Amino acid sequence: MLGFCFRNPFHKKVIDSKEGGEKKAGERSYPFWWTIDGFSILANRGSNTYYSRSFTACGFNWKLRLELVLEKDAEKYVGLYLSNDDAASKGSEIKAIYKLFIYDQLHGEHIQKEGEDYFHSKSLEGFCFKVAVNKFDSSKSGLCVNDRCVIGAHVLQAFAFKSADKEGIHESWSLNKDLTPRIYTWAFKDVSKSNVVLKSEAFAAGGYNWYISLYPNLATCKDFLGVFLIMHNATSLASNTSVNVEFSLCLLDLDNAKHWKRTGNRKTLFSSGSFGSGWGQFLSWKEVQDPSRGFLHNDICIVQASVVILGVNTIA
Template sequence: MESHDAQTVDGRSKPGQGHGSKVAPSSPAGEQTIFKWSIDGFSSLIDKGAGWTYSRVFEAMGHNWCLKLNPRDKKSGDDKEYVSLRLELANSSVKPDTDVNASFKLLIYDQSFGKHSEHEVSHSFQTASTSSGIPCMISLRKLKKQPSTFLRNNGCVFGVEFLKVTTSKANTTSETLFVQKASIFNEAKTYTWDIEDFFALKNPGYSPEFEVGGYKWNIIMYPSRDGNHLSLYLKLKKTNDLPMDTANLVELTLYVKDQENGKHRKGTGRCQFAKNTRTWGWTKFISLEDFKDSGNGYLVKTKCCVIAEVAIVGSSKME
């Protein structure tokens, strides 16, 4: 999802709200919690190219986490492509300046012989939305090489095994993510939000609602908490007909339109929307200085334009 330095995915809580939890003592020796993430239709995810895809936010050991996967990652100075897996601590789980020290294993499962690709990590999550350090990686060529023990029936299984973290009852939660093949039924729809007077917007400012895939959506825009950036989010307005244990995988691109030169500022990602995760976006989408600079064409007098491209490209189910 990295398209510019200002991006930070932290839409797991409602804009303008911070949620925290106290740090509990370390878990007793031997207590483990495992989260497995099965992705069906993995070749369709590979076809979508490089970029991070996020699992559902799940609770383990007293905190909220998610896995994120890049099916076509690259190492610096290496032309080979890798499947890369990281763990991320959700920003709704900790207060600013709080350390959450965790030891865990990232796993890419060998589904035939149990010779998993794994990477053990000890990491201090110091601020909201921080990711684990070195990812667990396997070359894309090795994963796809037939007969493949990692890719079976076009499905892969990834996971994290917690070894030591804040105290929590040990349990296992799993999610299956199904990625749809590209078709006319899941093509992206575009919504344009023309803002006549940016300075008259409420904080936060909501676009008129629009429909994609049978659901109602809004774009949300407001100055970030640091007062130096513009925050931009996509919000699922209602989830009445979305069961608690399911989510929709959404491919989204948000633009701030350059009205003069056509050099739009954009952020792109594949994120899951559910009853407990209705908002995704970027806290630091663009600096207010750049946004208000007339030479950049984002704000012309008082007018600006925000564009959302949204497509529902998959679904998931918790088990």
């Protein structure tokens, strides 16, 4: 039996019933929890879409949409979206800053994605938080315990304004207030022996996941070391959305501290159709192998990435 329950598993107040727009300074907003009993039944049904009941947060009505998606790689994913109906009925555009999350019941923590979106008559759903179904089956994850899964959303801020009715293409650029760079360092092993692209583990920065890819003197980067920053699962971005990123990639010199660093253009945009940026000729392979430089130790290269999300561009 598949059951849907809309209560907080900690039995706290879960819905902000305030009437109005953006929450006032110091006013608390509450997350919405959606508990699903019999999650395995849902996961085995194939590609289907499910909606939670409506809940109120920051003065607007929302729903969670859960979708089972089979990707081209034959991997099945759970896609979680925030949906809004007020924008269509009131002829307004609503900007919301919010989190989508799945609760890890074993470790008492969430895996989550935070961002912002504009909801209007042509786009009633926000970004997608996508997690592979096989992660729910893992005994170590705690995402599904006793066939029960707990997902949710927390609308942190939301306000409405009248949309422009003029014909044409409308682009909105939402700037990020937090410009603290996320620094990530990864050691690539067996670099000179490799004849394939090397990839770091994924890391989070600005609400998105990233990884570093290394091209060690491959045919596509002959006689050079190529280094790129890649947005992980960029295909989950809406086709009209791009992320404005400032980043740098640095090859560490462990002997002389004369690191080799290159910085990308502040106008660099990552999207579902353009998910990587970097340099195919980052540094000559000869310099990488130079024993007087400390770039290659025991066939290990250490690369450091600095990532700042400047904002999000949306075209409607």
